[in-house]
Amino acid sequence: MIKTIVRTLVPRIPREGYLDLTYRCNNNCRHCWLWTPDNEKTRKDELSFQELKDIVDEARSMGCNRWLISGGEPMLREDFPEIFDYITSKSVSYSLNTNGTLITSEIAQLLKRKGSKMIALYGATAEVHDYVTRNPGSFDATMRGFANMKGAGAGFIVQLVPMQANYHQFDDMVRLAASLSKTYRVGAPWLYLSACRSAARNKEIIGQRLDPKDVLAIDSPSRPGEETAAEDPGCGKVGADGRLFAGCIEGKRDFHVDPYGQLSFCCYVKDPTLRYDLRRGSFADGWEKFIPSLADKVVADEEYFRGCGSCYHRADCQWCPVYGYLEHGRFGAKVEYLCGVARETEKYKGGWRTNHRRYYGVGGMTICVESDLPLKDNTFNEKLDLFRVEGPGADNVGLRHHFSLPDIGGKDLGKEIYRKVPWAIYKKGNSLIYLEISVDKDNTTPNKVAVFSQDHAKGDVYHRDAKVFESGDLMALTTFPTDQILLAPLLADRRGLIMHSAGMVINGHGLLFIGHSGAGKSTTVTMLQDEGEILCDDRIIVRRQDDGFRIYGTWSHGTVPIISPDSAPLRAILLIEQSAENRLVPVGRGEIVRALPKFVVKTVGTESWWDHAFSMIGQLAREVPVYRLRLDKSGAVKSVIRELVEPPASIGSGAAKERV
Template identity: 25%
Template structure:
């Protein structure tokens, strides 16, 4: 099992260690030197010893580069990041969920592995595995292990309900993730179980937090504030602090991915935050999202048009940049807007709000005007 990865990342070359947020940047000629050392089974070059020891406490003395280093090839497609909805199914039934109807659907394991191979060829170094709830997918452990073997830095977005299970803990401690992001829906069983509409969910979540802390897993908490749990905001923050995990607070709900507005009434009006101006993103150009069937889109929001990677293969990604540019055009009532340079939302998200018939002030600076 490799201990280090050397990988092209956009215009840079990085030395990474699975499970660590730290990295080293090296020039291209050093990347090529490491590539050659791994091919020839040569020892690690001397110039790398001290930086690796200082960064991660790893001693490379006398070790073959081939034994401990995985070298990622330069990709002609230029995608550095991706997210993968392994399954839309979930063991919770939260009213705020952007997924809407949650079906347990997806690819068989061999096609999941093929999708990961396509992502590797596309150049993906950072991969987020999400859902639904990814940890309940029967193929999660195999998919996670495969992504790790391909030299990806894997992040997981989860509700944490399964995190205390020994099999999953063993999977995540043997091949450590880059980050695990867990959503928090309450600080008491009554509130948490009521929000998730799942009896016993809070106790499973807290056991997961304790197990993750004991295992030293890199957890970050997303505190989700709604009209039914806002009274426990300070207690949710205290829960995060008690476990020593950093946290972020989210208050603004989005429509479902099919433009339905069910999540919007769950917002806690007194806690809504003014969004920062949207200044552009690399969605569709250096990042893409895949749904459970291998349909690649520019992101989780702008899902159509999409590219069927199972049918077209990696070559289909060459069309994604053009799709991204077309989706970002100001259309559907936004043409010629004098405030477009400081708009709060990207065009695909604004379109979902419009389809959900949301109040304009929730996504537009014009408000009720």
């Protein structure tokens, strides 16, 4: 079972601010839960530019360095350029949500500022898009917005918003999004009811909700059997004491400010008693006193305990008290639509193990490979089938494939620790972020993004699209040019190395044949093929176990397409030399220590990794006999090898003797 440890809570500092500039919008979308009409009263009630600046400055003084700007349509505010300029100049990064219809060439120039810009798309055609928005011409206006962004060289993400009105052309929406930008994402595939609790609007929103099966098709749930790390560890989790929001408030390091200066811990909180008026008090008072006080304010009632609190499907359900309030005006109320999604989630997870998950054993480790798309018989090259196992082992590694790039624009990726095409690697907290970069310096969008835990025991690989994956016959589980990028650091924590070598098991003994390219490793194991089992002719894993060193086969073969997942105790290391004779010549420890490093398969070589590698080489020199294997191509070397793999007493554990 794969486990992900939820990170330790950091001090309660307001790191991120969600800011809705307005709930007015030039569109009037059929699914929207926040829309208000654009009139004098709604404009008058909104925060002024000066009030916004004061909030931003005070939040910044307490640690806020990222803002997520949204609406309504934020660009309906005439002072949007000034607001945007001020907020982004006071932030390390930002995110902006817009429908794109008001992006002029001048605003597009402003949006070149590094950050994440998400532009909504409601249909693949004007007919469908404008039906959703109830704003004739909105599709054409959005397309002009995209064009202006491209013309300015401002990157953006296309955000697809699925619902009943457009789901019949969802695939076309995806294709259109891919043609507009290198990056797209899918918005929440289920819809919230209106914040104003309008019966007519809620009826329309309910009519736009997708069938629960379609929700699962768009937004796959967490992997079965896995505890996923959460951005907000307590979000949506109700403790045994029944305080509905205590865990969420204690875990959050972000906040929400609505257009009218009302502060709370979540953008979905619409109960006015759970919001703090920043026009009447300070941000510090709201963050440090008011929000923490809400942890005890809302307590579960009988409705919750008899419903969601005791439901069998609770672990698979997206229910949260705020959704209960939006749906029924009661925090403990269940959301029937989410009950249906939860039931489908349970079915989905049951089928996941068959269609989306496989296990592979290599080097004494079990790698669980999962994919958001189904894994087919031809997804990976047939050579990898030899390494498939039925399920988890004693030492498990998790790897999952996704098929759209994450939004990293303007985000702090941490400290760059390596940069050499094709990889740039960053370290942030307990994570390592790999970007597959281009030789073209002007191309700043990575082809792949991989996020690994610091020990590489859990990783997520994000592909730009599914083309390569769906073409099949992949040679590596990671889909990288080689799996050594993953295996080498994993082995460093497991007293192991990958050696540029060939390996065989003969008479129960593991033999490691080492030599430079062209030295004859493949030729040697081919001559010895009838004597035992070839593990691989080019890459062999060497690990120090409690009872000594062992070698393991890998799928990274050379000219000999024979591989095996088997392993054996390492009997000897043989440095291949072409000769007119066939014999073994012992090698002294000093020479071994000098010779072996050049045959170690290197990962991104950090100082700690090299310390590990040299320590392993020193152990090998002390514990494993090393010989120069002088041989010709006659096949007479077989008798030399047979004598070597006789019972260990024939050679002894002391100084090796020369054998002819």
